[in-house]
Structure formats: structure tokens, C-alpha cells
Amino acid sequence: MPLELIRHDITKLKVDVIVNAANTALKMGGGVCGAIFRAAGANELQKACDKIDGCKVGEAVITEGFHLDTKYIIHTPGPVWQGGGNQEAEQLMSSYNNSLNLAKEYQCKSIAFPLISTGVYGFPKEAALQIAITAISSFLIKHDMLVYLVVFDNTSFGISQKLFSSIHQYI
């Protein structure tokens, strides 16, 4: 089943589409969002995002990839962690599902996800990693796509190592 867990900078990947852990206003932020905007060309990407009227938590929208090595960027705002009793898990699951379905709609054969919501949005990393894998695995039962799940920081890498015996480390 084509799901690869890798340690990398998502902006360096050559895939059809990368997913941005966006905010609902679709404005350039920090973390992975800032890195994606900088690598794609912040002005051009911001202009494209401003043409879209925001995006709700758990939904997904698409722009071109501009200067990235990808055709597209899918922007999905994950939930802000509020203790777990506010549908955060369901919303995070929706972010993955809607992104995968949008990628399929655009005929993408490969996609890379960061660990959505696990930075400033505070979603517990181990739970977030498990949700990501559950959503991606159920999608891959029905559809053909190469999916990379990208871990970046030390804590995420540590958790993924604990959960999986083999991981390709590039940085």
C-alpha cells in the first residue's frame, strides 16, 4: 500500500500536490504554512489564496504550486486543539479526507501531507499521527495514490519511530 512516512522538508518534495496546514483566512502564517508560501513565492500564492473566499476548518481548497516542484497546493485548515471535546478529531479526519478527495478530483498521482494541526494549533502529535494514518489508509483501500506523510520536528520524528519500525530519514 503506497503510504510512506518520511522525515523531510515538505517544500522539497517532488509530488503532484503538497498539503498546506492553512488558516481559515488563507493568509501566510508561520510553521509549515510560512515555509510553503516562501518556497512557492509568497506574493503569487497570497494573490491566488485571496481570490478564494477563505476555507472552513476541515475543508480543503486548491491553488497551483507556483515555484514549487509540485503542480498544486491543497490548503486545509486543521482544528485548533481545545482539549478534545470540540470535534477536533473529526475535523482533523475531514482535513485529510477532503484533501485526498480533492487531489483525486485533480488527477494527482502523488501527495504529501505535513502533520496538520500539530504545531501552533496544539493537536497532540501521537493522536494526530494516528488519525492521519487511519484517514490515508482507508482512502488507499479504494483509490490508487502515492501518499507521503511528512514528519519534520524531533518530537514528531520520535513519535513516528516509536509507532513504526522503519522510517526513511532525509534531513
Ligand code: ADP
Ligand atoms: P498548525 O498551525 O496546523 O499546527 P504548523 O505549521 O504550526 O501548523 O505545524 C504543523 C506541523 O508541520 C508541525 O508538526 C511542524 O513540525 C511541521 N512543519 C513545520 N515546517 C515544516 C516543513 N517545512 N515541512 C514539513 N513539516 C513542517
